[in-house]
Amino acid sequence: MSKHACELNFLSRSDGSALYSIGNTVALASVNGPGEVKKFNRLYNRAYLEVSYSPSTGQSMIGERALESVITRTVEQVILVHLHPRTAVNVTIQEMQSDGLELSTSVNAACLSLLDAGVQMKSTFAAVTCCLTPSSTILIEPTAAEMKESVAVATFVLDGQALNVLSAHQEGCLNAENFNACLKACQTAAKDVFNFYRQALEKKYHTCNEIS
Amino acid sequence: MSQEVAGVEVLKVVLPGDEVLQYNPDRNKERIFIGPGLRWEDNVIRATRPGLLKKTLKRLYYVDSHQKRYIPQKREFVIGTVLKKKGDNYIIDIGASEQATISYLSFENASKKTKKEMKVGDLIFGQLLVANKDMEPELVCIDTYDRAVGMGPLPEGGLLFNVSLHVARLIVNPKNSFLLTISKMFKYTIVVGFNGRIWVKAKKQGEMVAIMNCILMLEVMTLEEANENALRVLSSFSQHNSKEATC
Numbered sequence: 001m002s003k004h005a006c007e008l009n010f011l012s013r014s015d016g017s018a019l020y021s022i023g024n025t026v027a028l029a030s031v032n033g034p035g036e037v038k039k040f041n042r043l044y045n046r047a048y049l050e051v052s053y054s055p056s057t058g059q060s061m062i063g064e065r066a067l068e069s070v071i072t073r074t075v076e077q078v079i080l081v082h083l084h085p086r087t088a089v090n091v092t093i094q095e096m097q098s099d100g101l102e103l104s105t106s107v108n109a110a111c112l113s114l115l116d117a118g119v120q121m122k123s124t125f126a127a128v129t130c131c132l133t134p135s136s137t138i139l140i141e142p143t144a145a146e147m148k149e150s151v152a153v154a155t156f157v158l159d160g161q162a163l164n165v166l167s168a169h170q171e172g173c174l175n176a177e178n179f180n181a182c183l184k185a186c187q188t189a190a191k192d193v194f195n196f197y198r199q200a201l202e203k204k205y206h207t208c209n210e211i212s
Numbered sequence: 213m214s215q216e217v218a219g220v221e222v223l224k225v226v227l228p229g230d231e232v233l234q235y236n237p238d239r240n241k242e243r244i245f246i247g248p249g250l251r252w253e254d255n256v257i258r259a260t261r262p263g264l265l266k267k268t269l270k271r272l273y274y275v276d277s278h279q280k281r282y283i284p285q286k287r288e289f290v291i292g293t294v295l296k297k298k299g300d301n302y303i304i305d306i307g308a309s310e311q312a313t314i315s316y317l318s319f320e321n322a323s324k325k326t327k328k329e330m331k332v333g334d335l336i337f338g339q340l341l342v343a344n345k346d347m348e349p350e351l352v353c354i355d356t357y358d359r360a361v362g363m364g365p366l367p368e369g370g371l372l373f374n375v376s377l378h379v380a381r382l383i384v385n386p387k388n389s390f391l392l393t394i395s396k397m398f399k400y401t402i403v404v405g406f407n408g409r410i411w412v413k414a415k416k417q418g419e420m421v422a423i424m425n426c427i428l429m430l431e432v433m434t435l436e437e438a439n440e441n442a443l444r445v446l447s448s449f450s451q452h453n454s455k456e457a458t459c
Binding site: 014015016032033034035036037080083084085086087088115117118119120121122123124159160161197198201202204205206 | 225227228229249251258260261262263264277278279280281283309310345346
């Protein structure tokens, strides 16, 4: 499994930000909110969540819109939106470097930046990508080269409490048995991601004041 | 792994969704109080914010998190900027998702004939009378007995800057002597808003900037480190100033 690394509060002007990487894929996420919302997007009983994703090279097109909608629908399940009606939470993700793991790196960077900003959530969430090789082995967090050789690639976003599935994204052909095997493998790998989040936040809170 | 500081016990670092304790009102005889950052659902208390879980002597549990975005809370003192006048109210920006209003009558000795005049861009220190998720926040500059008690428009010639919310709470806490440390070097006036805005006024502009930099140090260091560094920075600043005077 590749190495995870992150730096919290990377941007001084955002409410929360995180620079996060899995192996060679790096993403920078920034959160602003709950703040002012345009009249068009104002919802009377909950916060409006907007996710914006920019690729490292080229223009933002339909593939990026699809990625944004997956991340929006995942994050909406976790943030306590009913605590902040008539506000907006903006999550902006910039892809810095890509080695195939855009979706999981972006989702995890978004989670870390939401934790840095202190937005109220039901639980943390983590995305794990795995691929199924032609010889039916499951590789967790593969490189772009490994994904090219694989039969199918699946990404699962799991919640921090019971490791339930928040969203699943799959490319290629997976029968029911392989799908379940991939899910189990991702659930095991997700525990490491949650431990990583815990270590990052313990570091943040222990280098600062404890008297308040 | 818990420490006790002046009656507040620091328990551990929690993440959203972490179980703090099980509480069933039918079974648990002792009453407990739940503060910010915690939620009670299905007889389990879970954290909703990442931060340090703390417990006071009176069995109040809360999560102390480090945030920059201000969410209005009733009875908090905030510093706002006047944006415009709308009918009988002023519209004030307090750094929250919505702008606050203050009636011209909410000042000491104000009446329908003697209105308080404020220009756009003036700073005002007031208390939030109404602040919840469903309503627009409202400020007042008087207490229940119609006295100003230090609230009202701030005088000209100071310096306003933003800090994280936990830094503002830290320096206001009477148990922390950080502001006293700075006062050993310079005479200054300071107004701290719980919305992360701090206003400082001293004799010279250079002194105000030096004080601002000392307070900003608290964002990245612990209180002890900041105390040492602050004295060093301020003493080198005043040495530099006295050198200029003799030249």
